Amino acid sequence: MNYSAETIFFAVQRCLNGERSLTVARQLNISQASINTWRKKYQGLSLNEIENLLNVVKLKNVIHLNRSLNIKSGQKFGKLTAIEPLKELKGNCWKFQCECGKVINKAVTKVYRGYTRSCGCLRKEYYKKTYIVNWIKNQKCY
Numbered sequence: 001m002n003y004s005a006e007t008i009f010f011a012v013q014r015c016l017n018g019e020r021s022l023t024v025a026r027q028l029n030i031s032q033a034s035i036n037t038w039r040k041k042y043q044g045l046s047l048n049e050i051e052n053l054l055n056v057v058k059l060k061n062v063i064h065l066n067r068s069l070n071i072k073s074g075q076k077f078g079k080l081t082a083i084e085p086l087k088e089l090k091g092n093c094w095k096f097q098c099e100c101g102k103v104i105n106k107a108v109t110k111v112y113r114g115y116t117r118s119c120g121c122l123r124k125e126y127y128k129k130t131y132i133v134n135w136i137k138n139q140k141c142y
């Protein structure tokens with residue numbers, strides 16, 4: 001559950017003013033454990049300071065979400081098919097099989113956003129094609 005800075009601030013204030021955390025918790029329909037955590041974390045802070053702290057946590061969550069992009073095995077990205085996640089590597093890396101048969105380890109974010117579409121053979125193929133096209137062109141020139 002996400003609570004607003006106001007909710008946290010006023011709950012902590014009420015405890016400071018002598019109300020029991022259990023009473024505050026019941027009235028606000030929040031668990032007593034949350035109130036106690038808030039008191040430890042936020043007691044003595046202004047509403048603004050609590051807001052800032054909450055925003056930092058939100059930012060961290062966004063970054064965390066990016067890291068744990070959900071992909072499924074069998075999902076295709078260009079020439080790459082996701083096989084399985086690699087737990088031993090830091091970050092969110094998966095094993096991908098390329099259409100050419102090669103198996104590579106790549107960061108999910110890169111594949112997901114389209115930076116990586118093949119094991120590298122796509123690029124090689126492209127160069128090979130342009131090389132042949134240029135070669136034919138050059139042949140015609142002579």
Ligand SMILES: [Zn+2]
Pocket residue numbers: 079098099100101102118119120121122
């Ligand atoms: Zn390939």
